[in-house]
Amino acid sequence: MAGREEQHVRVAVIGSGFGGLGAAVRLRRQGITDFVVLERADSVGGTWRDNSYPGCACDVPSHLYSFSFAPNPDWPRNFSGQPHIRAYLERVTDIFGLRPHLRFNSEVRHLRWNGDALHWEIETANGELTADVVVSATGPLSDPKVPDIPGLDSFPGKVFHSARWDHDYELRGKRVAMIGTGASAIQIVPAIQPEVERLTLFQRTPPWVLPRADRRISAVEKWLHTKVPATRAARRQLLWGIRELQVSAFTKRPDELGLIEFLARNHMKKAVKDPALRAALTPDYRIGCKRILLSNTYYPALARPNVDLVTSGLKEVRGNTLIGADGSEVEADAIVFGTGFHVTDMPIAQRVTGAKGTTLAEEWKDGMASLRGASAAGFPNFLTLIGPNTGLGNSSMILMIEAQLNYLADYLRQLDLLGEKTALSARPEAVEEWNRMIQERMKRTVWNTGGCDSWYLDANGRNTTAWPGTTGEFKRLTRQVDLAEYEVLRPKTGTAAAPVGASADARAEVAA
């Protein structure tokens, strides 16, 4: 067992998905090698390790859904499949020399802020350590949510969540019930429909579905992207620009989305000839209120004779019989839950105890809130990647992660400047001000006005997940840490206020 000193690191990153790996690359680029990446699983990849269900692919084009600092000219399709994205993240891990920093099978069980030593005490499944700074990259969609269905225990068949696919279970010839109609379900349904005997889809709310402009990326394109990197950059820029232009319709002028609804209706009409089925599949809320889904195969699969639609959620299970909220009864051999993740009740929050001795979950009992999506009040030197109100409805989360990595880099620079053993603690009024701005802007967005209940909203109906602006704006707002928004903590004197809006020289003086 290593000595106490050897168990201390400058930075502990939790999670090894896009966020955690991105943070690790940024730390190395900043010249920081004294860090570990704590991962509960036994390999990297996060979302793209855990979601291996049939048909799993990204729904933002791969040339945008990847790191800007690790371009991949070889993406096989516009919307590449899970194995390719996972392999990409493994390559990023190797290319940037991240392996020595990885600690697998190290689920973080608890983190406690030590206000005297100004560091975090971290208890993992694999031992304990301390860290000056913690970067929590545990993912917005990493802990599957399975609803509490009465009688589920009595079901004699197979049950699993889409994010924990059991590849040993043979679906061929089985009667399968798919619960949910979110982004995963609409990829799974067409992928398994041809092989199962019967597929019953339990739909509480129909999604809006648009065509997916998917195609193989040709050898010529790949060659060009390799030999002339500017073509790859231009492609990414175009994909980004188109999505930036769409944002105002989502955030300011939801009425403009009517035209998109027309396209979605037409898309359905082409595949589903039965008017009754079409009616059952037509949403009664504004497009964009829930995540817009992309698929060319979902509607055709639903129109196949071995597929049934139950237009209600699953209410109860009695043996092999599944009972819908509308009273319909269906026999099944397997139940697949495509019921999403713990999003607004971020599980890591229950495991973090901050400066006041309360957990982040307790502090967030009325809704998640962090300064610039990263720093919660009372949790010094604890930065969340993809924290509250950083989610996107239409573009790549990697853009948000990279913006937050800029913030992280500046945060660490500021700490260095302030001197050894200092910590930054977000001022409650700064967190409040940031969230007041967000909630004010949220009032006009399609997520809040579109007439749906979505996973963007928490139990109080507050949108604590989505970012109500462009990715460009978020990047601008997270380029640098504004020290006026933080208190500077020092070990001996306790808390000392940083000179508000101080210049770098003045800050250096404080540090001296």
Ligand SMILES: Cc1cc2nc3c(=O)[nH]c(=O)nc-3n(C[C@H](O)[C@H](O)[C@H](O)COP(=O)(O)OP(=O)(O)OC[C@H]3O[C@@H](n4cnc5c(N)ncnc54)[C@H](O)[C@@H]3O)c2cc1C
């Ligand atoms: C099926 C699916 C498809 C998606 N498609 C897209 C898309 O096309 N475009 C897009 O922008 N976004 C998409 N997303 C969202 C996606 O989650 C993000 O884009 C991104 O992958 C999140 O990366 P992350 O590193 O923050 O989280 P994750 O990839 O979820 O990684 C979190 C990591 O933290 C680990 N972890 C969690 N808790 C602990 C703990 N206590 N201790 C130690 N380790 C822990 C997990 O094991 C995991 O490895 C998709 C999500 C899903 C589920």
